[in-house]
Amino acid sequence: MSCKIKYLLLAAGFALAIRPAAAQTAPSHHFATSQIACSNYFSPQRYRHVARLIGARGGMQVSLFTSGDVLYLNHAGDFHRGDSVRLMRVASVGQEAEQFPGQFGILSHMGAFFQIVGRAKILRVNRRGIALARMTFSCQPAQVGDFALAWRANPGPIRPRLTRAAWLAPVRGRAQLVAMGRDMAGILGANDEIYLTGGAAAGARIGQVWTLFRRRNSPSNWQFKTESEGMTQSSTHPEPGLNVGALRAIPEPADVLGSAVIIRVEPLSATAIILASRGPILAGDDAVPAAR
Numbered sequence: 001m002s003c004k005i006k007y008l009l010l011a012a013g014f015a016l017a018i019r020p021a022a023a024q025t026a027p028s029h030h031f032a033t034s035q036i037a038c039s040n041y042f043s044p045q046r047y048r049h050v051a052r053l054i055g056a057r058g059g060m061q062v063s064l065f066t067s068g069d070v071l072y073l074n075h076a077g078d079f080h081r082g083d084s085v086r087l088m089r090v091a092s093v094g095q096e097a098e099q100f101p102g103q104f105g106i107l108s109h110m111g112a113f114f115q116i117v118g119r120a121k122i123l124r125v126n127r128r129g130i131a132l133a134r135m136t137f138s139c140q141p142a143q144v145g146d147f148a149l150a151w152r153a154n155p156g157p158i159r160p161r162l163t164r165a166a167w168l169a170p171v172r173g174r175a176q177l178v179a180m181g182r183d184m185a186g187i188l189g190a191n192d193e194i195y196l197t198g199g200a201a202a203g204a205r206i207g208q209v210w211t212l213f214r215r216r217n218s219p220s221n222w223q224f225k226t227e228s229e230g231m232t233q234s235s236t237h238p239e240p241g242l243n244v245g246a247l248r249a250i251p252e253p254a255d256v257l258g259s260a261v262i263i264r265v266e267p268l269s270a271t272a273i274i275l276a277s278r279g280p281i282l283a284g285d286d287a288v289p290a291a292r
Helices: 003-018 033-038 103-110 219-234 246-249
Strands: 041-042 051-056 071-075 086-092 112-125 131-138 147-150 175-181 195-198 211-214 256-265 269-277 286-289
Touching: 033 211, 033 256, 041 269, 051 112, 086 131, 131 195, 175 286, 195 256
Parallel strands: none
Antiparallel strands: 041 112, 051 071, 051 147, 071 131, 086 112, 086 147, 112 131, 175 195, 195 269, 211 256, 211 286, 256 269
């Protein structure tokens, strides 16, 4: 190999090595099928006359059912052999302590919390409307009382291409809240599922990227705010020259924490997946559509 060719190869390798990370982008790709198919959501929708899971073949001593189990559904007269159904349940979110003041009231305004249990295929339906169905896909174990709706695929967005995070980008517009994380998780990060207030009423749409941030007055900051203000108010020897009232009047810049993409939109809420974060994201943090 000539000296000239060696020099060119070395130069090319050096140029690649020193290319700034900011110019690199992550390849776009779809979210995992289960991440979209199993995404939970809040909705004001109510389902009354629906088919419900009443048991399983050979399952008298079993209370939880998974993929491969043959299930019995009642009131299934509208289904036919070969139909696919989505198994769901309405879950309570008020069993633990609030993560920020007023959280449960906000969640109640968003509607009922629907969990996706899985997918089943109707094997046959008798004259009394009792259906035999095989569970073909499981997000979580099914149980007696879950209900079934006709299967409709939830169209998921392509994961946006990620460039350098715009941590200093301006935050504009009316902020919505990260009302809750999946399973009431206390600390949230990349790839976690979150539920935002506003939904379609706030202009949310599938595939839209939102910026997640925190300010002093964000609900997620309530404990720090309460303790710091209480300490300041109770102090008998404030720092000389410290005008607490004037400091509070200064507009505080947003501390940008990360970004999320909307995967499902309901009238008053939206389900999103966190794309990236540079610190813990909490229920009660703020969110706005990302600036373009």
